[in-house]
Amino acid sequence: MCGIVAYIGPREAYPIILKGLKRLEYRGYDSSGVALLNHGLHVYKKKGKVADLEESLVGKNLHAHAGIGHTRWATHGEPSDRNAHPHQSANGKLAMIHNGIIENYAQLKNELQKKGYVFKSDTDTEVLLNFIEDIQKNNYCGLEEAVRIALRRVVGAYVIVLLDQDNPDTIIAARKGSPLVIGVGKGEHFLASDASPIIEYTKEAVYVNDYELAILRPDELILKNLGNEKLTPFIQKLDLELAAIEKEGYDHFMLKEIFEQPDTIFDCLRGRLDVGNATITMAGVQNNIEHLKNANRIIMVACGTSWHAGLIAEYIFEELCRIPVEVEYASEFRYRNPVIHKGDVIIAISQSGETADTIVAIEKAKEQGAFIFGVVNVVGSSISRIADAGAYTHAGPEIGVASTKAFTAQLVVLALIALKIAKEKNAINDDRYVHLLNELHNVPEKAKAILPMNEHIKKLAEKYKHAKDALYLGRGYNFPVALEGALKLKEISYIHAEGYAAAEMKHGPIALVDEALPVVFVATKDSCHEKIVSNIQEIKARKGKVIAVVSEGDDVIPKMSDDIITVPEADELVAPMLSVIPLQLFAYHIGVAKGLDVDKPRNLAKSVTVE
Ligand code: F6R
Numbered sequence: 369m370c371g372i373v374a375y376i377g378p379r380e381a382y383p384i385i386l387k388g389l390k391r392l393e394y395r396g397y398d399s400s401g402v403a404l405l406n407h408g409l410h411v412y413k414k415k416g417k418v419a420d421l422e423e424s425l426v427g428k429n430l431h432a433h434a435g436i437g438h439t440r441w442a443t444h445g446e447p448s449d450r451n452a453h454p455h456q457s458a459n460g461k462l463a464m465i466h467n468g469i470i471e472n473y474a475q476l477k478n479e480l481q482k483k484g485y486v487f488k489s490d491t492d493t494e495v496l497l498n499f500i501e502d503i504q505k506n507n508y509c510g511l512e513e514a515v516r517i518a519l520r521r522v523v524g525a526y527v528i529v530l531l532d533q534d535n536p537d538t539i540i541a542a543r544k545g546s547p548l549v550i551g552v553g554k555g556e557h558f559l560a561s562d563a564s565p566i567i568e569y570t571k572e573a574v575y576v577n578d579y580e581l582a583i584l585r586p587d588e589l590i591l592k593n594l595g596n597e598k599l600t601p602f603i604q605k606l607d608l609e610l611a612a613i614e615k616e617g618y619d620h621f622m623l624k625e626i627f628e629q630p631d632t633i634f635d636c637l638r639g640r641l642d643v644g645n646a647t648i649t650m651a652g653v654q655n656n657i658e659h660l661k662n663a664n665r666i667i668m669v670a671c672g673t674s675w676h677a678g679l680i681a682e683y684i685f686e687e688l689c690r691i692p693v694e695v696e697y698a699s700e701f702r703y704r705n706p707v708i709h710k711g712d713v714i715i716a717i718s719q720s721g722e723t724a725d726t727i728v729a730i731e732k733a734k735e736q737g738a739f740i741f742g743v744v745n746v747v748g749s750s751i752s753r754i755a756d757a758g759a760y761t762h763a764g765p766e767i768g769v770a771s772t773k774a775f776t777a778q779l780v781v782l783a784l785i786a787l788k789i790a791k792e793k794n795a796i797n798d799d800r801y802v803h804l805l806n807e808l809h810n811v812p813e814k815a816k817a818i819l820p821m822n823e824h825i826k827k828l829a830e831k832y833k834h835a836k837d838a839l840y841l842g843r844g845y846n847f848p849v850a851l852e853g854a855l856k857l858k859e860i861s862y863i864h865a866e867g868y869a870a871a872e873m874k875h876g877p878i879a880l881v882d883e884a885l886p887v888v889f890v891a892t893k894d895s896c897h898e899k900i901v902s903n904i905q906e907i908k909a910r911k912g913k914v915i916a917v918v919s920e921g922d923d924v925i926p927k928m929s930d931d932i933i934t935v936p937e938a939d940e941l942v943a944p945m946l947s948v949i950p951l952q953l954f955a956y957h958i959g960v961a962k963g964l965d966v967d968k969p970r971n972l973a974k975s976v977t978v979e
Pocket residue numbers: 671672673674675717718719720721722723726769770771772855859974975976
């Protein structure tokens with residue numbers, strides 16, 4: 369979490385940094401700040417969104433050719449002006465921004481306090497900065513050497529970027545566990561948490577690895593390891609278009625990304641699914657097919673929405689491949705002592721590829737001999753680099769904090785992988801295989817057919833926006849969709865919502881049902897259809913309000929529901945790729961109707977790079 373941007377070169381630094389911070393605001397938005405070098409160090413910080421910072425700086429002389437900027441998601445210390453980054457060292461000469469957590473900060477702080485250091489903020493960042501200053505003082509060394517010495521003592525995750533008043537032509541940055549990209553321009557360098565602040569200026573980028581230090585000057589980029597050995601920067605071409613990271617006429621990124629799903633699902637299938645020849649081309653699967661088809665067990669490891677994709681994948685893989693599947697929260701998996709054998713395959717699912725818990729979980733599993741397969745959206749991200757093999761979801765940049773298009777793309781990729789393994793294993797008969805290839809092929813068109821329901825769903829949102837709680841129920845493949853629908857509503861509208869397997873309702877949650885409780889049923893036509901009809905009757909008998917997502921042509925459930933949303937009929941295995949879309953829209957419109965900032969829900973950040 370937290371977004372960082374830096375610039376050094378002939379252009380004005382402030383406008384580049386400000387624009388970059390706005391692009392990175394999805395990573396955190398409780399406060400922001402910039403430090404600019406212009407005959408000394410000038411630091412400006414503000415609680416609130418980047419727009420608040422911008423407003424507070426109107427009329428100021430912000431001329432500078434080197435600067436750093438930060439948008440924060442608070443870890444140590446409440447959101448406030450004084451806890452916002454950049455922080456300044458005690459002697460006022462250094463400014464630093466930080467993304468991550470310094471776990472041994474209390475010990476370092478104690479040591480520094482004994483030496484007389486006084487802290488202006490509650491942050492771990494200020495501690496590390498003064499620790500660096502102190503090393504510089506005691507060792508009579510330059511900033512680069514001081515950073516290197518300091519980082520050898522630091523426990524935790526970080527990207528740090530420093531400006532030094534005494535060396536105005538140099539920016540120093542280092543990374544362990546949080547993302548950092550350098551944009552290489554002509555006589556200028558850019559630096560950011562992801563490529564979005566950079567692509568407008570250059571398509572040449574260097575992804576900094578863990579334990580590396582970068583020294584940036586307008587016309588020089590030096591990369592070193594913490595042992596002070598020079599490394600050769602690997603310059604990559606950025607495959608990202610500006611349009612992909614702009615709203616393009618939509619009110620919110622979330623709405624744009626929901627509406628993009630017919631295209632992103634199509635992109636995800638493109639070049640992989642060949643219905644005519646009944647083949648699936650996926651190099652990551654094909655090249656590792658022995659590992660995958662002979663897996664004793666598959667463990668899906670993920671967090672949040674990606675974990676819900678893992679739950680659906682459990683149903684798909686067990687049905688098609690007949691391989692036992694477990695689905696684990698990365699945060700739990702990494703801290704217990706899981707039994708992992710050599711023949712186990714871990715599928716790590718992540719939009720960002722930077723989720724701290726997922727990274728550590730797969731690192732641990734890899735150490736114990738598991739084969740790691742990544743299903744990741746962000747190309748070049750940490751998880752994609754740690755994994756032994758993988759398949760990208762190709763959903764394009766997802767900027768709305770609530771995951772939408774990445775989720776459906778994950779489902780598509782996971783279904784393709786399962787189908788390919790099942791075919792290689794001879795675990796699926798030809799008719800079912802060909803039928804499912806066709807079903808997948810038809811998903812983009814069917815997703816498109818759902819979008820005109822937007823206006824109807826907006827009206828439903830108006831009707832239900834005052835609800836205090838909501839229940840989401842589904843069975844079989846649609847059970848994880850119910851969980852995902854509830855998560856979307858919680859995070860976007862702040863309405864308390866719970867997802868349940870519909871039959872579990874009778875074991876407790878049914879006690880919540882009264883005439884004020886909206887109950888959303890994900891009830892498309894599948895093998896559990898008759899059962900879910902009974903569950904709806906049970907809710908109606910207790911006067912609950914039923915909103916049902918049903919398949920076109922269903923003439924049973926609409927008669928017993930208060931409101932319905934219709935989606936095209938599809939095989940139950942692909943149905944979640946469609947039935948989730950109205951739930952995304954429902955959460956979106958309730959959030960908007962309540963006047964909330966749906967792209968930046970409170971307390972959340974897009975990439976959870978702290979555990
Ligand atoms: C919810 C949401 C989060 C993420 C979770 C994992 O809308 O976006 O729950 O799904 O933080 O993130 P990734 O997929 O980047 O690992």
